[in-house]
Amino acid sequence: MSSDLVLRARAIALEALKDEVRSDQTPFIGHPDAVAAIVRDEIGLGEECIAAVYLHEATRVHKEISLDGFPQDVLVMVDGLNRISTIKPKDTRLEAENYKKLIVKYSSDPRVTVIKIADRLEIMRSLGSFPKSSREQKQLETLMLYIPLAHQLGLYNIKSELEDIYFKYADPEQYRAIKNKLAATAPEREKLSCEFIEPLQEKLTAAGIKYKMKVRTKTAYSIYRKMRAQNVPFEGVYDVFAMRFIIDCDPDPAVEKDLCWKVYSYVTQEYEPDTARLRDWLTNPKPNGYESLHITVRNRAGAYIEVQIRTRRMDEIAESGLASHWSYKGISSEKTLSSWLNSVRYALEHPSELGPDEMPPAPVDEIFVFTPTGELRILPAGASVLDFAFNIHSGLGCRCSGARIGVKAVSIRETLHTGDVVEILTTRSQTPSKDWLDFVVTGKARTKIKQELDASLRKQAAAGREVLERRLRNWKLEFTDEQQHEYVRRHKLPGILQMMAAIGDDQIDVNDIKEFILDYDNITKPDVQEPETRKAAFSGSGDDILVLSAKDVKGLQYTMAHCCNPVFGDDVFGFVTRTAGIKIHRMSCPNAARLIEHYPYRIQRVKWQQTQSSGEFLCTLNIFAEPDRNALHSIMDAASQYRVSVRSCSVSPVLKGGLEQISVQLLVPSGAELDKVMSAVGRIKSVNKVKRI
Numbered sequence: 001m002s003s004d005l006v007l008r009a010r011a012i013a014l015e016a017l018k019d020e021v022r023s024d025q026t027p028f029i030g031h032p033d034a035v036a037a038i039v040r041d042e043i044g045l046g047e048e049c050i051a052a053v054y055l056h057e058a059t060r061v062h063k064e065i066s067l068d069g070f071p072q073d074v075l076v077m078v079d080g081l082n083r084i085s086t087i088k089p090k091d092t093r094l095e096a097e098n099y100k101k102l103i104v105k106y107s108s109d110p111r112v113t114v115i116k117i118a119d120r121l122e123i124m125r126s127l128g129s130f131p132k133s134s135r136e137q138k139q140l141e142t143l144m145l146y147i148p149l150a151h152q153l154g155l156y157n158i159k160s161e162l163e164d165i166y167f168k169y170a171d172p173e174q175y176r177a178i179k180n181k182l183a184a185t186a187p188e189r190e191k192l193s194c195e196f197i198e199p200l201q202e203k204l205t206a207a208g209i210k211y212k213m214k215v216r217t218k219t220a221y222s223i224y225r226k227m228r229a230q231n232v233p234f235e236g237v238y239d240v241f242a243m244r245f246i247i248d249c250d251p252d253p254a255v256e257k258d259l260c261w262k263v264y265s266y267v268t269q270e271y272e273p274d275t276a277r278l279r280d281w282l283t284n285p286k287p288n289g290y291e292s293l294h295i296t297v298r299n300r301a302g303a304y305i306e307v308q309i310r311t312r313r314m315d316e317i318a319e320s321g322l323a324s325h326w327s328y329k330g331i332s333s334e335k336t337l338s339s340w341l342n343s344v345r346y347a348l349e350h351p352s353e354l355g356p357d358e359m360p361p362a363p364v365d366e367i368f369v370f371t372p373t374g375e376l377r378i379l380p381a382g383a384s385v386l387d388f389a390f391n392i393h394s395g396l397g398c399r400c401s402g403a404r405i406g407v408k409a410v411s412i413r414e415t416l417h418t419g420d421v422v423e424i425l426t427t428r429s430q431t432p433s434k435d436w437l438d439f440v441v442t443g444k445a446r447t448k449i450k451q452e453l454d455a456s457l458r459k460q461a462a463a464g465r466e467v468l469e470r471r472l473r474n475w476k477l478e479f480t481d482e483q484q485h486e487y488v489r490r491h492k493l494p495g496i497l498q499m500m501a502a503i504g505d506d507q508i509d510v511n512d513i514k515e516f517i518l519d520y521d522n523i524t525k526p527d528v529q530e531p532e533t534r535k536a537a538f539s540g541s542g543d544d545i546l547v548l549s550a551k552d553v554k555g556l557q558y559t560m561a562h563c564c565n566p567v568f569g570d571d572v573f574g575f576v577t578r579t580a581g582i583k584i585h586r587m588s589c590p591n592a593a594r595l596i597e598h599y600p601y602r603i604q605r606v607k608w609q610q611t612q613s614s615g616e617f618l619c620t621l622n623i624f625a626e627p628d629r630n631a632l633h634s635i636m637d638a639a640s641q642y643r644v645s646v647r648s649c650s651v652s653p654v655l656k657g658g659l660e661q662i663s664v665q666l667l668v669p670s671g672a673e674l675d676k677v678m679s680a681v682g683r684i685k686s687v688n689k690v691k692r693i
Helices: 004-016 031-043 047-059 072-082 098-106 111-125 130-152 156-170 174-183 186-204 218-230 253-270 312-320 335-349 385-392 394-399 434-438 443-475 479-489 496-504 510-520 592-598 633-638 671-682
Strands: 211-217 241-247 270-282 293-298 306-309 368-371 375-381 400-405 408-410 422-426 545-548 558-560 572-576 582-586 604-610 617-625 645-654 658-670 688-691
Touching: 004 031, 004 047, 031 047, 031 111, 031 156, 047 072, 047 111, 047 422, 072 111, 072 241, 098 645, 111 156, 111 174, 130 156, 156 174, 156 218, 156 270, 186 211, 186 253, 186 422, 241 253, 241 312, 241 443, 253 293, 253 306, 253 400, 253 658, 306 312, 375 394, 385 394, 385 496, 394 400, 408 479, 408 604, 434 443, 443 496, 443 510, 443 671, 443 688, 479 633, 479 671, 496 671, 572 592, 582 592, 617 671, 633 658, 658 671, 671 688
Parallel strands: 241 306, 545 604, 558 582
Antiparallel strands: 211 241, 270 293, 293 306, 368 375, 400 408, 400 422, 572 582, 572 604, 617 658, 617 688, 645 658
16 A cells, blocks of 8 residues: 555545545545455455555546546546446346446456455445445345356455345344354364364375365355255255365376375275265366365264365465356356456456556447436447337337437437437337338347338328329229239339339329320230130240230149249249149249249240239238237228138237237239238238238
């Protein structure tokens, strides 16, 4: 504490905190003093970390304080500590893993997490001075966040102390009961220890093995958890204490293993071992580097004793926690975070080898963003305000017009960063647009936008169709299916649905349609009519045209392909099969590209006859709707208004997105009639999407 760096930092903190007191009315400077002592004496971090403790407390509230002249790595740690101090978990129990990740995320310098654990230890040691309401929140945060983090970083002594302090306040009666039983049984354990080592001393001395015995008693909280997990009383916990042999030898792997197994053989010769409880972490060390031999033996009086055998090197590493991190004792991990915490371990073990610019960075594939009420949301890096709105609720995303981040108003395209507190702004007139797909990055946002655009297109098409049909009745004109397809082709529109939507959106003037109909005979050249027969010659050159009738489609010469189920009016082609004649496919068939590319010599040009016959075609609609017991009835009503026949209907269970899938098989006379049915079904309130298969 005598270095100039630490003295300057403490002087700044002393001045900034001179008027502040803790809950027990003691000067607040006592808190950073105590944290600095833990960081220095109990963890062993250097003066940069101690200076960061003081500067963090000085600038946490007084952000105007200048830190000019302090090293960059100190400033980075101060920034990380200040950002962590802003975390106010809404419900720690529900989102503990997310909040732990956020703490690590804010720790761009690995030492920040360790300092924060030291800070929490000092708070828990002073917990009695806090008001009851504040104590309960700090207890919960300690249990769910800081105890696991201490365990993951291998700070076992701190972890055990945090557990016992938590237990003392969370369940004082059980805590007192277990502590009293430990005190009452201490003489018995001491006696067991002396009796245990006595017959082994002579053998170990004769073998020239230098060792030290250590008796390790479990913490009250560890015992309590074992009692609950095994459903046994205090007396039923076998490993309340363990005898630990710490062998003093050179740190040579071969020598260390040989001596550990020698001690093991002496112990098991003298006492009856429970081989089922043998844990050999010498031959196969844990992934985190932990090495030791564990065995449970029974003495002549029938008492069970856990024995741990390790060398001085192994014990120092295990006790200091430098050999353990995220994956120890079954705690789950994510690959990126685990490897980063492994580098934290290395940084603690080799502080002289890492400069401030060599500290490993935290993972950057996720961002952590808060709602104004403190709810934490995790999004992929690069997520926008609009992604955040859809993450909260689909309806909120559809109406999102912008946001406030702090006091700053931003657009829906604004990229978010970890720690942002985002308030979504909405307007009733806002609706999704196609350009939203250019900047959203989450699957949920993209899926919902596409659903809304599809539904919007169908509603617009329905409105356009209604306008067109009303005008056609007034003009006493007919806009035939063939004319519609020709209009679409000439104007290079994606399809009839898009044409109707363009009419509804005033992009196409219905008077242009009138002119097209009136001039249709002049602007189109009648094709030479092929005989309406299914036995037309086929040269294989692709120049012949097969004219299809809409009736009796199951003739010998051609059949409709089941992969795409063409109907009258669809843009189609024929494919000459080896055994089944000509198969008629839609141009939009999933197999079309493959057939045309690989078998061009077997492609037949196909044209529907100019006037529709009385034939009918089978097709299937997949309808995605919100769960509604009246949905199926509404769909049947909509279909019954047109010249279609329902052949079958099935309802699938509710899908992952909360929608149910209704499959309806129809007999339809033409594609135009099918479009009318799809448009009518799409207008049903509970229907989100209609898809032809």
